[in-house]
Amino acid sequence: MSIQCKVKSIEPLACNTYQILLHPESPVSFKAGQYLMVEMAEKDKRPFSIASSPCRHEGELELHIGAAEHNAYALEVVEAMKAALNDNSHIMIDAPHGDAWIQEESERPLLLIAGGTGFSYVRSILDHCVAQQRENPIYLYWGARDSRQLYAxxxxxxxxxxYSNIHFIPVVEETADNWDGKVGNVLEAINADFDSLQDYDIYIAGRFEMAGAARELFTQNKQARSDRMFADAYAFI
Incomplete structure (x- = not known):
C-alpha cells in the first residue's frame, strides 16, 4: 500500500550512515523484521528495513541507511529524503513487506545476525522482544568493517x-589498538562460539551472499534447521 510520509529528521549515525525518521500520514501496521519500499518512481521502489519496532514506534518509522558515494542506489534515496526535509514536501513509501518477521509463537532461543546496516532489521526484532518482556535467550552478533560502524x-x-537473557557480540574485520572484542568474519565467529544451532531461531540481515553463506555453514556444520532460519534474502536465493 502506498503511503505519503513527511521526513521528520535525518541524523548521522556513522560515516555515510543515516538515521531517518518518517511520519506517515496514516498508521502503518507492520511486524518486527519487515521492511518498506521507498518509491523513487512508478517502477523504482527500493527496500529498507524498518528499524523501529511495531509495539513502540509512536507512529513514526525509523530507517538506517548506509549511503557511501559508490552506493548510488541508497545515496539517491538519502538525497531525496534531504530534499523532502528541506522543502517540507513528501516522499512515498510502500509498506509493509517481507516474510522474515519474528515468530511470535516460538519459545526457542534467538540468534540475531547483522552485517553493517542490516542491524536495522535485528534492532526492530530485539526492541520488540524487550518491549514484550520475552525471556528467550537472545544472542545478537553484529559484524562491521571497523568499530566506527557499530553506531549502536x-x-x-x-x-x-x-537483561540477563540478552547477549551482544560485536565482530569487526579491521581492529584498532583499543579493540578488545572479536576480530574477523561474523559468521566464522558464530561458528566458533556454538557447538550446535539446532534449537535456535536464526534471523539474518546483510548482503545476499552473507545470508546464503550462513544457511550453508550453519545447516551443514551446526545442525541449524533451514526452516527456522529467516532472512528476506531467502525469497530470492
Whole structure:
C-alpha cells in the first residue's frame, strides 16, 4: 500500500550512515523484521528495513541507511529524503513487506545476525522482544568493517547489561589498538562460539551472499534447521 510520509529528521549515525525518521500520514501496521519500499518512481521502489519496532514506534518509522558515494542506489534515496526535509514536501513509501518477521509463537532461543546496516532489521526484532518482556535467550552478533560502524554499540551494551537473557557480540574485520572484542568474519565467529544451532531461531540481515553463506555453514556444520532460519534474502536465493 502506498503511503505519503513527511521526513521528520535525518541524523548521522556513522560515516555515510543515516538515521531517518518518517511520519506517515496514516498508521502503518507492520511486524518486527519487515521492511518498506521507498518509491523513487512508478517502477523504482527500493527496500529498507524498518528499524523501529511495531509495539513502540509512536507512529513514526525509523530507517538506517548506509549511503557511501559508490552506493548510488541508497545515496539517491538519502538525497531525496534531504530534499523532502528541506522543502517540507513528501516522499512515498510502500509498506509493509517481507516474510522474515519474528515468530511470535516460538519459545526457542534467538540468534540475531547483522552485517553493517542490516542491524536495522535485528534492532526492530530485539526492541520488540524487550518491549514484550520475552525471556528467550537472545544472542545478537553484529559484524562491521571497523568499530566506527557499530553506531549502536553503547546502546546494545546497556541493553545486555540490563537483561540477563540478552547477549551482544560485536565482530569487526579491521581492529584498532583499543579493540578488545572479536576480530574477523561474523559468521566464522558464530561458528566458533556454538557447538550446535539446532534449537535456535536464526534471523539474518546483510548482503545476499552473507545470508546464503550462513544457511550453508550453519545447516551443514551446526545442525541449524533451514526452516527456522529467516532472512528476506531467502525469497530470492
Amino acid at each position: 554499540k553503547q546502546e546494545l551494551l546497556e541493553i545486555a547489561k540490563a
